[in-house]
Amino acid sequence: MxxxxxxxxxxxxxxxxxxxxxxxxxxxxxxxxxxxxxxxxxxxxxxxxxxxxxxxxxxxxxxxxxxxxxxxxxxxxxxxxxxxxxxxxxxxxxxxxxxxxxxxxxxxxxxLLVNNLSSNYSGESEKVQDKYGNIKYxxxxxxxxxxxxxxxxxxxxxxxxxxxxxxxxxxxxxxxxxxxxxxxxADNNFKMNFGKYKGKTLEEIYKEDKSYLVWLKNNEKTDEKIKKACDNLLIEENAKDVNDGNKLYQ
Incomplete structure (x- = not known):
């Protein structure tokens, strides 16, 4: 050899x-x-x-x-x-x-991580603690x-x-x-470093202008992690208004 x-x-x-x-x-x-x-x-x-x-x-x-x-x-x-x-x-x-x-x-x-569960939510959930000590589901x-x-x-x-x-x-x-x-x-405490809400967290923007989160979520240039955080916040908002018992959240 x-x-x-x-x-x-x-x-x-x-x-x-x-x-x-x-x-x-x-x-x-x-x-x-x-x-x-x-x-x-x-x-x-x-x-x-x-x-x-x-x-x-x-x-x-x-x-x-x-x-x-x-x-x-x-x-x-x-x-x-x-x-x-x-x-x-x-x-x-x-x-x-x-x-x-x-x-x-x-x-x-x-x-998905949400801050609260709707009273109509019928699926499985797990209570977890994020890195800031906040309780999520x-x-x-x-x-x-x-x-x-x-x-x-x-x-x-x-x-x-x-x-x-x-x-x-x-x-x-x-x-x-x-x-x-x-x-x-996705981290709801992510702080924006651009745009009209520069310096604010996604959660703060969510409370002030939900339409901006929708825009971020649908914008092709938005980072995927930010999109996921926006999606979590918007889904949580929808979960509070559940009226259809056949849906887990809507």
Whole structure:
């Protein structure tokens, strides 16, 4: 059996190692903290976010192409699941591949957090405490259809980031799983940093101008976490006015 070590060009190997090191330094200088990547306390590596992955993709002049691996849309059981393979091309050659999936049973999509339960609410609920010590109620999200497109896009994003992390050993610098495994439930205390309600929390805006939350929720440019928080607040408002006993909330 031929030894691979005997045929290694050490000089070339050292040059490649230096190239990778220089490339990592360049990427660190280009990417912005809390926008392109995030740091979660207690984790060893920063988490690469979609904007950062897209920036790296442009830096390497790569073109992503997606392939459906699985597509389940079960409307009768409120279950939706998507899996993708992302292939990154450079001059028509595949340089990296990644896979990703997402489904409606994941905690962030399956449940909603509300401050109060309607007297007409007949479903299961779990009393929980948020990070501020406030009591909330976790209820089943029966309007999962509103999140089908979000679930599909999340599966594509996971496949894309997975493929990017395999380019030039970037998995040494970043991780992807932490972002998805961390509980990213919408936070009503999120403070707006733009618009006419800059400086106010979503909950404060909700009490003052519910129509603005509707606008945020339906705006394509709004961050998905903010959309989820708006949805939670608006659903809670609807839950107070339940008159149809056949609905959990409306």
């Amino acid at each position: 031929e030894s691979i070590i005997e045929n290694i060009d050490l000089e070339l190997l050292q040059k490649n190692v230096k190239k990778i090191s220089d490339l990592h330094s360049l990427i660190q200088n280009v990417l912005k903290k809390d926008y392109d990547y995030g740091i979660i306390p207690g984790t060893a590596k920063p988490t690469l976010l979609k904007p950062g992955a897209e920036k790296i993709c442009m830096l390497f002049e790569l073109t992503p192409k997606y392939e459906f691996l699985q597509n389940i849309e079960d409307y009768s059981n409120n279950f939706f699941s998507y899996s993708f393979k992302c292939s990154l091309y450079k001059n028509e050659n595949v340089v990296s591949e990644g896979v990703g999936s997402c489904n409606s049973k994941e905690k962030r999509y399956r449940y 976790r209820i089943e999200n029966i309007e999962i259809y509103n999140y089908i497109n979000t679930i599909l896009k999340m599966a594509k994003k996971r496949a894309f980031v997975d493929a990017i992390l395999q380019v030039a050993s970037l998995s040494e610098m970043f991780t992807q799983d932490i972002e998805d495994l961390t509980d990213l439930e």
